[in-house]
Amino acid sequence: MAEFSITNTTAPTTDAARHAALADPGFGRYYVDHQVVIDHIDGDGWQDPRVIPMSEWALHPAAAVLHYGQEIFEGLKAYRRDDDSIWLFRPDRNAARFVHSAERMAMATLPEDLFIDSVRQLVELEQAWVPVSENEQSLYIRPFMIASEPYLGVREANNYRFAVIATPAGPYYSEPVKLWITPNYTRAAPGGTGTAKCGGNYASSLVATKEAAANGCGQVLWTDGAEHKWVEECGTMNIMFVTADGELVTPALGSILAGVTRDSILKLAPMHDLTPVERPITIDEVLDGVASGQIPEVFACGTAAVVTPITGFNSPDRGVQKVGDGQPGVKTRAIRQHLVDIQYGRAEDPFGWTQRVC
Numbered sequence: 087m088a089e090f091s092i093t094n095t096t097a098p099t100t101d102a103a104r105h106a107a108l109a110d111p112g113f114g115r116y117y118v119d120h121q122v123v124i125d126h127i128d129g130d131g132w133q134d135p136r137v138i139p140m141s142e143w144a145l146h147p148a149a150a151v152l153h154y155g156q157e158i159f160e161g162l163k164a165y166r167r168d169d170d171s172i173w174l175f176r177p178d179r180n181a182a183r184f185v186h187s188a189e190r191m192a193m194a195t196l197p198e199d200l201f202i203d204s205v206r207q208l209v210e211l212e213q214a215w216v217p218v219s220e221n222e223q224s225l226y227i228r229p230f231m232i233a234s235e236p237y238l239g240v241r242e243a244n245n246y247r248f249a250v251i252a253t254p255a256g257p258y259y260s261e262p263v264k265l266w267i268t269p270n271y272t273r274a275a276p277g278g279t280g281t282a283k284c285g286g287n288y289a290s291s292l293v294a295t296k297e298a299a300a301n302g303c304g305q306v307l308w309t310d311g312a313e314h315k316w317v318e319e320c321g322t323m324n325i326m327f328v329t330a331d332g333e334l335v336t337p338a339l340g341s342i343l344a345g346v347t348r349d350s351i352l353k354l355a356p357m358h359d360l361t362p363v364e365r366p367i368t369i370d371e372v373l374d375g376v377a378s379g380q381i382p383e384v385f386a387c388g389t390a391a392v393v394t395p396i397t398g399f400n401s402p403d404r405g406v407q408k409v410g411d412g413q414p415g416v417k418t419r420a421i422r423q424h425l426v427d428i429q430y431g432r433a434e435d436p437f438g439w440t441q442r443v444c
């Protein structure tokens with residue numbers, strides 16, 4: 087484990103205030119008392135891993151991230167089990183994806199073990215902030231990296247800052263979601279940044295989320311950039327279709343984000359009598375299948391949202407369409423429960439996905 091210097095906060099959250107926060111954490115409303123910071127200095131590499139009190143940063147107004155958007159992030163959770171031990175779920179996948187995202191954005195790459203050590207440091211120190219498992223609460227951990235070098239020329243920055251912050255969280259979408267199929271916007275294109283977890287992908291997606299809301303939907307279902315024909319993902323979640331023939335179909339990797347939850351669910355599918363299938367699928371196949379009953383269940387998945395039932399679609403071409411009877415499906419609920427039970431240590435972990443912190 088890398089050596090971290092630790093500077094304790096002089097103003098820790100009181101037990102009473104933390105208990106009040108954990109009683110209704112929301113998402114991103116409260117933050118733990120410390121953060122991990124590691125700076126990358128050109129020529130010297132990653133410097134001085136440290137845990138410091140949660141506070142604002144000083145950043146030069148010319149810092150490259152503020153102008154050209156070199157920023158990447160990750161999201162994972164720490165789960166408290168019934169015996170009070172605290173566990174992570176597949177943090178190695180997040181560490182590896184962080185390297186992939188950094189490479190795509192021409193940023194410095196953080197060694198995977200340093201990423202995992204940083205997460206462990208913060209979670210261990212802030213274990214009191216990990217909520218009890220009731221209502222599927224957890225501590226959401228947000229590692230991220232920015233280009234910190236002050237420089238206005240356009241090139242990749244030389245200096246970067248990596249940090250980890252954390253926020254107690256309940257489930258992100260507490261209700262099933264309807265998806266808007268936008269005719270106007272594109273999230274990703276071949277050769278673009280769709281496979282990187284970068285802030286820019288989100289920045290460009292927000293206008294479409296507003297359009298979705300205006301059309302009675304909670305999220306966008308993105309289609310491909312060239313033809314608006316092939317299903318991609320939801321932009322914070324990957325998407326999956328349960329078929330009447332017992333398949334679990336999800337768009338193949340390419341310009342979508344390779345979700346850890348997506349990968350995990352594909353591996354659990356056979357235990358639910360579903361054959362996992364990764365292949366291109368058109369929006370027409372989906373909407374026809376939903377209409378005919380060939381696709382009785384649809385759900386989206388991601389760390390923050392876990393498994394979110396999709397109960398309807400709306401699009402300019404085909405209007406509002408309900409999935410099944412408009413309620414979360416049987417397979418959807420079973421897979422969701424299975425995944426959550428593994429994460430909280432209530433079900434066997436056949437793939438060795440969970441790692442104990444403390």
Ligand SMILES: *Cc1c(COP(=O)(O)O)cnc(C)c1O
Pocket residue numbers: 161283319320321322323324343344345346347348387388389390
């Ligand atoms: C983070 C993210 C997901 C979900 O990935 P998980 O690893 O399962 O959390 C899906 N799509 C996009 C665009 C994302 O940023």
